[in-house]
Amino acid sequence: MVDDGDLVWPRVLLFALTLVTVVALVVVAATSTTAFSPHNPTWDGATDLRNEIETEPGVESELVRDSTRYGAFSDASAADGTVAFVVAPASPYTDTDAARIRTFVENGGTLVVFESVGENGNELLADVGATARADGRLLRDEYENDGGPAMPVATGVENHSLTDGVDRLTLNYATAIEPGTENATVLATTSDLAYLTPEDDRLEPGDQLGTHPVATVENVGRGRVVAVGDPSLVINAMLDRPDNGRFVRELYADSDRVLLDVSHAADLPPLTAAVLTIRDARPLQVLLGVGGVVAIAAASGQRARSIGARARRLLFGDRTRRADPGEGMGQSGQPSSSMPHPSDAERDAIVRRRLERGDDRVQRVRGDGNRIRRDDDDRDTVD
Known part of the structure; x- marks a missing residue:
């Protein structure tokens, strides 16, 4: 196990060396x-x-x-x-x-x-x-x-x-x-x-x-x-x-x-x-002044966005993160069998809206859906 002190001291020495180098360059300049x-x-x-x-x-x-x-x-x-x-x-x-x-x-x-x-x-x-x-x-x-x-x-x-x-x-x-x-x-x-x-x-x-x-x-x-x-x-x-x-x-x-x-x-x-x-x-003074204001504003905006994102994560947890495209999918990329199937009435309503056809067509499509669902359940049982 690596001691935290072993990681801190090289950073401290690097910071000190960088500081000394910067000061020396400023003095020379x-x-x-x-x-x-x-x-x-x-x-x-x-x-x-x-x-x-x-x-x-x-x-x-x-x-x-x-x-x-x-x-x-x-x-x-x-x-x-x-x-x-x-x-x-x-x-x-x-x-x-x-x-x-x-x-x-x-x-x-x-x-x-x-x-x-x-x-x-x-x-x-x-x-x-x-x-x-x-x-x-x-x-x-x-x-x-x-x-x-x-x-x-x-x-x-x-x-x-x-x-x-x-x-x-x-x-x-x-x-x-x-x-x-x-x-x-x-x-x-x-x-x-x-x-x-x-x-x-x-x-x-x-x-x-x-x-x-x-x-x-x-x-x-x-x-x-x-x-x-x-x-x-x-x-x-x-x-x-x-x-x-x-x-x-x-x-x-x-x-x-x-x-x-x-x-x-x-x-x-x-x-x-x-x-x-x-x-x-x-x-040149005006140009540098405007550039400095813009840079400060940009840095402040980025920092504000970072703080806001961190606050949302603390307040709402994982609910604020984007959904994983793979969530709810099986290994083959198909919908997982653990996802709830829609009821017959819900499926009837969806089919009616999309196909706008008669009840016989609806019943036939629903029967095909029930068969597909049984096949999925049998496949999961065999696996």
Whole structure:
């Protein structure tokens, strides 16, 4: 005899395995492994920044997947109070995309570009009318650093509304920002012992030591552009280093909304991309909503029918089931002898109705019927 427990445990294990598999697939579909991605929860992602912005009271946040979205914030009333973050863009912005962002800035928006070694950030800075540029060479400091020369500490913080409460910036494989013109204001600089190198090289006798700007701000039209020489300031592993988090928060402290521009970053996770696509497509929302209602109604109707059938079986038993086509039949398929024979009067009435003939014909047919009945009884006795 098989123990019920022997049957239950395999089912439990199968259910647990299925649940773990489904959860793992959902996690993979909803997360990213791309550096600087707001959907990457590992050390080089920016989920902490996204969560901080989303939970900031009075601040709206939005992921911008397409530069056309800047058109919704291009008028003066919407641009003023809106900050857009562009972090190490992986591909260049087209002239049309850059023109939308420039209109956004000129009408009062704030654009923050985090760039170190890539040229895409510099091209965007040029296209929107800013003069600041990322140098591109690695910034090192053998003396003022946090864990190594490639992590210099910028201790020269200027007194500015964007640096309120900020005493230092902890950098990680950063570069210098060249202000370009006198219109740009330097927000933070390294110590006077820092130097720039094309590679991650140690200090050589010919290297020039000096102070290098790492963050600037300048006015463009009615708005402003902030250039920061270290995208790593926003990643999970660096956001809580002194005073990176405070500096990033001050960039949007007086704003009503923050746009996280991922339009030129690596691909979004599939699940996130699907959710954002549905959110942006009104007809698709209606279609899915109607489909969901129909599916629920169909499932509810089927379940109701199943419950009704079960209730009828409980209340009325086998009387509600269909008759078996073989019931009342013998092994040969003929009517069983156990079935009651009609009386002579009943048979007379049936024959009269069907044949509509005289009494003699009726008596003859009835006699044939009696003979057939006797033959059936004799056959049953022999069997």
